[in-house]
Amino acid sequence: MNIEEIQSELRNQKLDGWLFFDHHQRDALAYRVLGLIVPRTPTRRWYYLIPAQGEPAALVHNVEPGMLDSLPGKKARYSTWQEHISGLRKLLDGRRRIAMQYSPECAIPLVSMVDAGTVELVRGLGVEVLSSADLIQHFEARWSADALASHLEAGQKVDSIRRQAFEMIGARLRGGQQVSEYESQQFIRTAFEAARLVTDHGPIVGVNANAANPHYEPPAQGSAAIRQGDFVLIDMWAKLNRPGAVYYDITWTGVCGGQPTPEMQNIFAIVRDARDAAIDRVRKAVAGREEIRGFEVDDAARGYIREKGFGKYFVHRTGHSIGEDVHGTGANMDNLETHDERRLIPWTCFSIEPGIYLSGFGVRSEVNVFVGDHKARVTGEIQKELVAI
Helix, strand or coil: CCHHHHHHHHHHCCCCEEEEEECCCCCHHHHHHHCCCCCCCCCCCEEEEEECCCCCEEEEECCCCCCCCCCCCEEEEECCHHHHHHHHHHHCCCCCEEEECCCHHHCCHHHCCCCHHHHHHHHHCCCEEEECHHHHHHHHHCCCHHHHHHHHHHHHHHHHHHHHHHHHHHHHHHCCCCCEHHHHHHHHHHHHHHCCEECCCCCEEEEHHHHHCCCCCCCCCCCCECCCCCEEEEEEEEEECCCCCCCEEEEEEEECCCCCCHHHHHHHHHHHHHHHHHHHHHHHHHHCCCCCEHHHHHHHHHHHHHHCCCHHHCCCCCECEECCCCCCCCCCECCCCCCCCCECCCCEEEEECCEEECCCCEEECEEEEEECCCCEEECCCCCCCCEEC
């Protein structure tokens, strides 16, 4: 934790402070931002205020007085509920606008860590509670140079394994052998392990109608066989097996043997061009020093798909933040599931992955976009045509 940097950003955002609150280690964001390691699981509420200026301060319970001893600043104590309220009032004295892990209408669920009752309590003390979403993005979602290097290295490995997976499916079919979705998934997982990559779950290997399910994963028993003429979607994400590494997350599609149908070609082209419209929107904004927000990127991809008459078949956001978790804490490219007004800031990364999901097959095309200081770039290979499997 760098208190001076946090205070500088609080002043930039015209906030009087950032109030951290937790009980039973519910808010992992608080512990990560503060660099807090507690002696044991807190069973009583604690508060920690970083003001825009001045020394931080805390409020802890008399049963657990040492819970925040690793953090700088004075610690006041409480025991009774009356002392709890009066202690919190003193902690916030003179503050009018403070940030908490709160999101209006739960628009950003990853940031909505503080319960409604605590927000009501703080507001009842005459303090305006604002979302810490932009602060979380600033201190959680930005990558280091080492994180970027880990992403690029993982990307090279994942792209190679993706090629191998499609080649394996094609070779099995040409040789008259059977191959299933689950076997293909396990081929990828084995290749991840050999390449010293890790993932939290997945990957997705979906054939035909299963490719139209955005979060499909093949079951070990009863997964679909892949045959000549079938449409195949592979969505795979992984990171290097080392501390601080960040994910690389892609989706590619292809057709087994022969030529894809005109409908497959058309849907792929629309999704590809929607993806590229969103990439272009980001690139131009970053190069031109234009402020751009997550929902605007979603609008670029979704608007193109709507123009082509397939808007109702694009059922998820255009992209998500990427970090040490595959779904990170930065801005999402979203004006469907939520209206994400967070700015795209330097040294963050996110997916762009529009899709169209029909009854017989679905197409998604996913790349990762890294925003540098003055330039945005796709960090890996970009699919231009359906893979001929």
